[in-house]
């Protein structure tokens with residue numbers, strides 16, 4: 001499994017070299033006050049399966065005249081297998097689409113690349129509960145941001161399409177930052193941008209290494225969005241984990257009320 005999404009490079013599902021022992025992910029003591037929440041984008045704020053289904057339908061309409069006997073369901077299944085949840089090098093995905101669909105008249109890989117880059121971001125489907133969660137956090141005066149691996153064009157377009165950009169004080173994209181999760185520098189950069197201490201900042205993401213272990217090693221309070229990836233042994237399964245985005249609110253202290 002590689003660590004990047006949407007056009008990023010491959011690395012093994014291992015802790016990065018040079019980092020010795022991670023801080024415990026099972027710490028039972030909650031920090032005194034959370035002031036900011038940083039989110040991963042793909043599979044955390046988006047539902048990649050639903051996004052791929054939407055894109056496959058668009059692709060099917062666009063190229064139906066060129067594709068032989070393959071229905072939409074089969075095209076969608078081919079895309080899901082090729083995509084590997086966004087962790088396969090994009091050029092392999094484009095080449096796979098060119099090779100594996102029963103084209104009567106195949107477009108070249110460049111045309112498929114161009115179509116994906118143009119239309120996949122605008123096929124992004126929000127994770128259930130994402131809007132309500134962001135609204136509730138913003139109402140609680142929590143500063144919000146995104147830290148995502150990928151290209152500036154693609155990831156920015158997804159955020160714009162989802163209509164959630166107004167909630168974020170900062171959006172850190174690896175291509176622009178010059179480093180990518182799980183490198184602690186990208187988390188520290190996001191903290192500087194959002195103006196919060198690591199210990200007062202939650203990081204919410206689905207990827208065990210990129211999001212959870214990476215953010216914990218940078219000192220943030222990590223929360224695992226489970227259900228997408230298996231948790232890798234021998235790391236202890238995090239105590240702070242959620243299965244639905246609104247559960248993030250459980251980690252936020254209720255707003256202080258002035259005494260009457």
Ligand SMILES: [Mg+2]
Nearest residue numbers: 040042043206
């Ligand atoms: Mg993700």
